[in-house]
Every structure is written in C-alpha cells, then in structure tokens.
Amino acid sequence: MNEEINKEDYNFEPFADTEEYRQVNSECINSWVRIMKQKGISGLEGVLDVATGAGTMVQLVFDSLPETWKKAAVLCLDQSSEALKLAQSKLEKTVEKLKLIHSSIEDMTIPDQSVDIAVWGNGIHYLSADDQLQSVKRIKRALKPGGFLFFNTAFYEEARPVETLPFYRTQIKTAVQYMRDHGIKRVKTDTRTEAAKFLPRSYYENLVQEAGFKLVDAKEFAVDMHKEAWEYISAFQQYAAGALRGYPIDDAVNAMRDSVGPAIELHGNIDQDGNPYITRKWLAISAQV
Ligand SMILES: C[S@@+](CC[C@H](N)C(=O)[O-])C[C@H]1O[C@@H](n2cnc3c(N)ncnc32)[C@H](O)[C@@H]1O
Numbered sequence: 001m002n003e004e005i006n007k008e009d010y011n012f013e014p015f016a017d018t019e020e021y022r023q024v025n026s027e028c029i030n031s032w033v034r035i036m037k038q039k040g041i042s043g044l045e046g047v048l049d050v051a052t053g054a055g056t057m058v059q060l061v062f063d064s065l066p067e068t069w070k071k072a073a074v075l076c077l078d079q080s081s082e083a084l085k086l087a088q089s090k091l092e093k094t095v096e097k098l099k100l101i102h103s104s105i106e107d108m109t110i111p112d113q114s115v116d117i118a119v120w121g122n123g124i125h126y127l128s129a130d131d132q133l134q135s136v137k138r139i140k141r142a143l144k145p146g147g148f149l150f151f152n153t154a155f156y157e158e159a160r161p162v163e164t165l166p167f168y169r170t171q172i173k174t175a176v177q178y179m180r181d182h183g184i185k186r187v188k189t190d191t192r193t194e195a196a197k198f199l200p201r202s203y204y205e206n207l208v209q210e211a212g213f214k215l216v217d218a219k220e221f222a223v224d225m226h227k228e229a230w231e232y233i234s235a236f237q238q239y240a241a242g243a244l245r246g247y248p249i250d251d252a253v254n255a256m257r258d259s260v261g262p263a264i265e266l267h268g269n270i271d272q273d274g275n276p277y278i279t280r281k282w283l284a285i286s287a288q289v
Contacts, residue, residue, distance in 0.1 A: 007104075010083035015232035016056045024223040025121060025152070026060050028284040031219055032150040033064045035286050036117070039216075044072040046115035048142060050105050050135075050151075051123030052076040055087030061119060062094050073097035075115065079104040105135045112141045117148045124204075125155035125197065126238065136211040143289045149213060152284040157200040158220065159281045167267040167278045171234070174259035175244055179251065186246035204285050213287035221284065224269075224277040230260040 015021055044065070049058045058074055065072075074095045078084050084100045091098055101110065105120075105127070118139045124132060139149055153159075160168060179185075205218050225233075233239050234256035237249055244252040268276025 007079045008082055009237065010053065010078075010080045010086065012083075012236050013054050013086070015229065015236055016054055018229040018232060020223050020225045020229045022056070022060065024154075024221050024282050025057065026064065027221045028121075028150075028152045028219075028282060029057070029060045029064050029119075031217070031284060032119075032148070032286055033061075033066075035217055036148065037066075039288070041116075044069050044116045047072045047074045048110065048115045048118040048139070049074060049076045050108075050118060050120035050139065051126075052078040052087045053083050053122075055091045057119050057121035058087070058091055059094060071096065072116070073099065075099045075101055075110060077101040077103055077105065077108060077110075105138070106131055108135075108138055108142070110142050113144045115142055115147065116144055117150065118143060120149070120151035122153060124151050125153045125199075129199070129203075132207060133211060136207060136213070140211055140213060140289055145289055147289045148216070149208065149287045149289075150285070152282050153204070154280055154282045155198060156204065156283050157198045159198065159283070161222075161279060161281065164267070164278050164280075167263050170266055171256065171259045171263035172243060174262050175252075175255035178255040178258060179244075179247060182251070184247060184251045184255075187248055201283055204283060208285060208287035213289060215285070216288050217284075217286040219284045221282045222279050223282065224271065224279050226271075226275055226277045227260055227264050227268075230264060230278065231257050234260055 047061070052058065055076060058076065062070055074097065076084060076087050076098065078087070081102050084102055088098065088100060103109070127135060136149065143149065201218060205215055209215055235253050237253060240252040240256040241249055243256055264276045264278060268278055271277055
C-alpha cells in the first residue's frame with residue numbers, strides 16, 4: 001500500500017453513494033440472497049461484514065433479506081476507525097445488533113464458527129495474494145459449518161472490457177500531462193499498490209477453493225458508469241495512487257479527477273439522454289464451507 005495513504009482515512013464515500021455503485025452491488029447481493037435461499041437457508045444469526053467502509057454492503061444486504069432474517073447480529077470490521085464511525089451512524093436504524101471491530105482482516109480475532117455468512121465488498125483486491133489466502137482461510141474458520149463467504153471486486157483482469165481500454169489510457173495520459181503542466185514530479189519510483197494488481201477471475205475462483213471452500217458461483221455484472229461516478233472513483237486515494245504511481249497523493253487525486261472529462265468525451269458510449277458512459281465489470285464470488 002502507498003506509504004502516504006493512512007489506513008485510518010476513509011474517503012470512498014462519494015463513490016459509494018452513486019447510483020451506479022449501489023445498483024451493481026445490489027445486483028451482486030440479490031444473487032447471493034437467491035443462492036442462500038436455493039441452498040435452503042431460512043434465517044441468519046450472525047453476519048460478518050469485512051472492510052465495512054460506510055456500511056453500504058450491510059445496508060444493501062438488509063434491503064434484500066427476507067423480513068424474518070433481519071434479526072441477525074452484524075459484526076462490522078474495518079481497519080479505519082473513521083469508516084467504522086460513519087458505518088455506525090448509517091446502520092443504527094437498520095441493524096438492531098451491531099458490533100464494530102477495529103482491525104485489519106489479517107489480524108481478525110473473532111471466535112471460530114461464530115457467523116453464518118461473511119460479506120467482503122469491494123476490498124479483497126487491496127491485499128497481496130498471500131494475505132488474501134490467509135484472510136480467506138481465517139474467514140472460513142469464523143464461519144459455521146455450511147456458512148457462506150460472498151465477495152466482489154471491480155479490480156480484476158476482466159473488469160475493463162478491451163473496448164474501454166482507450167478511456168483509461170487517455171485518462172492517464174491527460175493526468176501525466178497535468179503533472180507536467182503543474183511542474184509536479186514523481187517522488188517515488190516503486191509504489192505498486194495492491195489495487196493496481198488486476199488478478200484474473202480464475203484466480204479468485206481458485207483462491208476460495210485453495211482456502212478449503214466449495215466454489216458455489218462466480219458471476220460478472222456490467223455497469224455503465226457516467227462522468228460523475230468516474231470522477232468520484234478517480235478521486236479515491238487508493239485508486240489515484242494505483243493509477244499514477246509515485247506522485248504525491250493529493251496531486252494524483254486532482255489529476256485523475258480532472259482527466260475523466262476529456263477521456264470520457266473522447267471514448268464514452270452515449271446513453272439515451274446523450275450522456276457518455278464507460279462500462280465496468282464487477283466479479284461476484286460465492287463460496288460455502
Ligand atoms: C472500497 S471500501 C469498501 C467499503 C464497503 N465494503 C463497500 O463495498 O462499499 C474499502 C474498505 O476496506 C477497508 N480496508 C482496506 N484494507 C483492509 C484490511 N486489510 N482490513 C480491513 N479493512 C480494510 C478500508 O478502510 C475501506 O473502508
């Protein structure tokens with residue numbers, strides 16, 4: 001992870017509030033709830049939400065659960081206390097039994113066989129391959145027999161359809177030009193962030209099996225993202241740092257955000273209202289103990 005990014009900071013919120021983000025994550029969650037029903041689950045006692053952020057996944061899970069399942073206790077785990085505070089204020093009304101755990105997933109210490117499902121939304125790609133495997137194994141121990149792990153990511157090899165690659169290239173080229181125009185130089189040469197690693201779908205399918213889970217389902221969801229959503233995700237520190245390695249983080253954020261406009265104008269498809277968009281894909285994995 002980039003040295004300049006503080007683990008306690010949480011600045012993902014504007015993107016998490018976009019319609020596109022909520023839509024694609026709802027689709028993933030609806031498919032997970034369908035799977036649980038198909039597998040005969042009729043209620044939940046404990047839910048672990050890994051990398052909670054502002055609690056968006058928990059909110060969407062509760063929107064999608066059958067009424068009688070909503071008594072479940074929810075453990076929200078995040079390495080950022082800023083994120084946990086926000087999640088608490090957002091989830092107070094939705095979740096009756098809410099517990100916050102300030103920890104990285106790598107250091108999680110919740111008791112073995114204590115939860116029915118674990119949800120890990122939009123966060124697994126930040127970890128190294130080795131930490132992912134250890135963390136998925138750790139989650140498996142926390143799950144009851146027959147429990148489920150569900151996770152999703154938009155940072156994997158197939159997330160950027162080939163016809164959308166010119167958008168990313170133009171955005172980076174424009175952002176690097178912004179740096180030159182402002183006289184901003186690279187400060188470090190090797191700061192490859194984990195978010196910059198786009199591992200293939202097959203890697204994630206194998207990961208859960210290597211950790212001892214049964215792979216139940218792997219699905220991809222496409223979402224048409226408009227300019228504002230791209231500006232928010234581009235201004236997310238981890239995203240900007242992964243895309244523009246080595247530059248001071250605040251400058252990388254500004255450059256990436258300001259470069260969305262020219263890139264989407266040039267390469268975007270046009271929707272029925274005349275607005276440009278670029279399609280991004282999300283991978284959703286379901287695994288069972
Ligand atoms: C992109 S947000 C996703 C939030 C939420 N799960 C969602 O899907 O909207 C990623 C979150 O992961 C947290 N995070 C990143 N690495 C982590 C780790 N190793 N252990 C625990 N939390 C982590 C960050 O603090 C941040 O709140």
